[in-house]
Amino acid sequence: MLIDRKSSQRGIASSLIVDDDEYFRIALRNILSVRLGVSTINEAESFDEAIEYLTKAEDTDLVVFDLGMQGMNTRAAIRTVRDSFPNALVVVVSASCNRQDVLCCLEAGAHGYVHKGIGPGGLTSALNLICEGTVFVPSFLPELESSEDVVTPQDVGLNERDADVLQRITPRQTEVLRLLVEGLSNKGIARELGLSESAVKFHLSALFRHFGVSNRVEAATQGAKLLATDPD
Amino acid sequence: MPLTPTDWGAAADLGVRTNGSDASLRGAEPDTHESRQMTARPFERHAPVKATSGDRSADAADVDMRLDHPAVRVLSVEDLNDNQEIITRILRGAGHRVDCAANGNEAITLLDLNEYDLILMDIQMPVMGGIEATQLIRHADHPRHDIPILAMTGNTQPDRVEQLSAAGITDVISKPFRKAYLLKKIALWTTPDDVGTALPAAREDMMPPNFNQDDFDEFLSLMGPDTALRWINTLHTQLLPSVLGAMDDLIERPEIVHDIVAKAGMLGFRGLSASCARLEQQILGNRALDEFATTQREARRVNDALPRMRQMMNALR
Numbered sequence: 001m002l003i004d005r006k007s008s009q010r011g012i013a014s015s016l017i018v019d020d021d022e023y024f025r026i027a028l029r030n031i032l033s034v035r036l037g038v039s040t041i042n043e044a045e046s047f048d049e050a051i052e053y054l055t056k057a058e059d060t061d062l063v064v065f066d067l068g069m070q071g072m073n074t075r076a077a078i079r080t081v082r083d084s085f086p087n088a089l090v091v092v093v094s095a096s097c098n099r100q101d102v103l104c105c106l107e108a109g110a111h112g113y114v115h116k117g118i119g120p121g122g123l124t125s126a127l128n129l130i131c132e133g134t135v136f137v138p139s140f141l142p143e144l145e146s147s148e149d150v151v152t153p154q155d156v157g158l159n160e161r162d163a164d165v166l167q168r169i170t171p172r173q174t175e176v177l178r179l180l181v182e183g184l185s186n187k188g189i190a191r192e193l194g195l196s197e198s199a200v201k202f203h204l205s206a207l208f209r210h211f212g213v214s215n216r217v218e219a220a221t222q223g224a225k226l227l228a229t230d231p232d
Numbered sequence: 233m234p235l236t237p238t239d240w241g242a243a244a245d246l247g248v249r250t251n252g253s254d255a256s257l258r259g260a261e262p263d264t265h266e267s268r269q270m271t272a273r274p275f276e277r278h279a280p281v282k283a284t285s286g287d288r289s290a291d292a293a294d295v296d297m298r299l300d301h302p303a304v305r306v307l308s309v310e311d312l313n314d315n316q317e318i319i320t321r322i323l324r325g326a327g328h329r330v331d332c333a334a335n336g337n338e339a340i341t342l343l344d345l346n347e348y349d350l351i352l353m354d355i356q357m358p359v360m361g362g363i364e365a366t367q368l369i370r371h372a373d374h375p376r377h378d379i380p381i382l383a384m385t386g387n388t389q390p391d392r393v394e395q396l397s398a399a400g401i402t403d404v405i406s407k408p409f410r411k412a413y414l415l416k417k418i419a420l421w422t423t424p425d426d427v428g429t430a431l432p433a434a435r436e437d438m439m440p441p442n443f444n445q446d447d448f449d450e451f452l453s454l455m456g457p458d459t460a461l462r463w464i465n466t467l468h469t470q471l472l473p474s475v476l477g478a479m480d481d482l483i484e485r486p487e488i489v490h491d492i493v494a495k496a497g498m499l500g501f502r503g504l505s506a507s508c509a510r511l512e513q514q515i516l517g518n519r520a521l522d523e524f525a526t527t528q529r530e531a532r533r534v535n536d537a538l539p540r541m542r543q544m545m546n547a548l549r
Contacts, residue, residue: 021491023463027498030454095493097509098516117497117505119447120454 012061012089012131014040018050019066019093027120028064028093035124036131038062045069047077048172048195054081055198060088062131065110067094067101074101075108076170080206082109091130093123097140112136168210176203177223180216303327304349304422309339309365310384311357319352322411328418336365343369343376349422351381353401363399370400380421384409390469403539420540440533442503451498457548460499464545467495468538475508475531479524486515489527496534504530 015038019025025043032038042057044050046069054060063081067074074092081090092105095116102113112130114123115138126136169177172193179189190200208214211222306323310316311334323330331346333339337360339351351369355362366381368374380402385392388406396404405417439445452460474481474488482488489512497505507530511523 021494023466024494024498026459027451027455034454095490095497095509096512097493098513115497115509116494117502117509119444119497119500119502120450121447124450 012036012038014038014042014057014060015062015064016042016044016050016053016057016060017064018044018047018069019064020045020069021066024066024093024116028123031120031124031127032062032064036127047170048199050081051172051202052196052199054085054088055196055202058085060085062089062091064127065090065092065094067092067096067105073170075104076168076173078105078108078110079168080170080173083209084202084206089130091127091136097138099141099143102137102141106135106137113138115140169207170203173203173207173210176200177207177219178227180204180207181220181223181227183220302422303329304418305329305331305347306350306352306418307331307333307339307342307346307348308352309333309336309357309362310352310354311335312354315354319414322414323418326415334359336360336362336368339365340368343379348376348379350418351379352405352418353381353383355383355385355387355396362401363396366396366399366401382417382421393469397542402543416536420536439537440501440503440530442501442506442530443537444500444502447498447500447502451500452548457545461542461545461549463495463499464538464542467492467499468535468542471495472531472535472538475527476535479521482524483515483521486512489515501530501534504534 012032015032017025017028017032019028022045025045029041029043032041042053042060044053050063050065054063063085065074065078065081078090078092081088089111090109091112091114092110093114093116094101097115097117105113112126112135114126114130114136116123118126118138130136175193176189179192184192186197186200186204189195190197193200195203204216204219207219207223211219213219213222303326306328308316308319308323308330310319310332316332316334320330320332331342331348333342335357336353339353340360342348343351353362353366362383362385366383369379369381370377381400383396383401383404384407385396385404386407388404393404402421403417405414451463455463471488471492474485475492489508492508493505493512496502496508504527507523507527511521511527513519514521514523
């Protein structure tokens, strides 16, 4: 299961659990606090909530993500967190045993993918290994049997460039971009979307990085072009 | 290859099918029907034993009688004679001793007079119903307040089960039931093993083959019995009924299967978790649902084990 090991072991002080299943959040909370000795554990039910929290608590060491929450583009979400909080370990804990999901998470920069079906003992071991610097993947990853299930962007009717763009921006960032193009201020965008201003700033800086620009005017120019090609 | 409904009709004996009428038990047990069903379920591990002795005038056609369990004394409480006759015949055929009561009042009188190992309790009866009788027996002063009481009911809706559980019912047998199912439940609750003194693993034969005791112990130690009970109840009343139902309905709700992967896995039901994970991939990939039969088999075994686990958790609270 080990595919790489970083040099240093990290002590985890502050963590965030992002899962829409309350039962599982409680289970993960207990594992993190009792078995891994993590002192600060916060919970979010959605990616939006996670971003709201992370912009306020930048010292978060560990982010545990479920997959497939509503309004979440997995790859973009993981990428965003990795880009914006480079010191945090990002772990996906999911019930999906789809190889593509695993590969997609790793490609986006996750430090590990743990399958929920491995039970509480397995979860503890996996999280420990990840905190020690191991990149953890499930044992089904090398099974090629299901590789025929790979869904390519072409299969779902997208050309490669659009698909690429859509996969790199979260739905929330697309909304922020749309309002930016319409000329709204950060405060206006925040009000419109029901977010905090710090969350809007966070999404904007992610967009700046994505477009390789340094200010909102340039981002709006790039964004206008992108949105013009967006079928939505 | 997709299965046809007849291949997995066996779910009927697990309390997932409800039938409001007590009279629905009538005629539920023709022996020919039973033996056909048994041969259609090769995964049931039975040791068929030919009847050899005893008062078996009515049981000539019984060939799958189970004698791999100790004979016990059962008090059957049921107001309808036809139902009483069927129950009596099944139990005596399996070597058990049976006394009959026609209502809760008679049951309490008989319980004072004789020794019993278990009570089969109808719910709706004249004079005194099953819930009231159970509450009286469960009173701390009653000398037999710890006797297993199995409710026989056509209503297994979650709120009804909760109500029965609150009254002190040990387990629920849904009507109509099958002979093998009834006998298995009786064996489950009369096998010597003091409830509450041991974790479920103490009786491994009661747990599904792919149950991982270490996982469950770890879960229990992390979460405590209250949370464990919540997970068990969710699995039992919200998630498993969908898997034990029709395949067509389940295909529409892959999120149920997804949910079971995580919850069953955390509780140690690895066989069910792994099977649901494969089934989910088949559903999402629009492939043939080859896994469905395995998933149902695993779900049935887990479903059978859950009432006992619930009892254990209640005892630990």
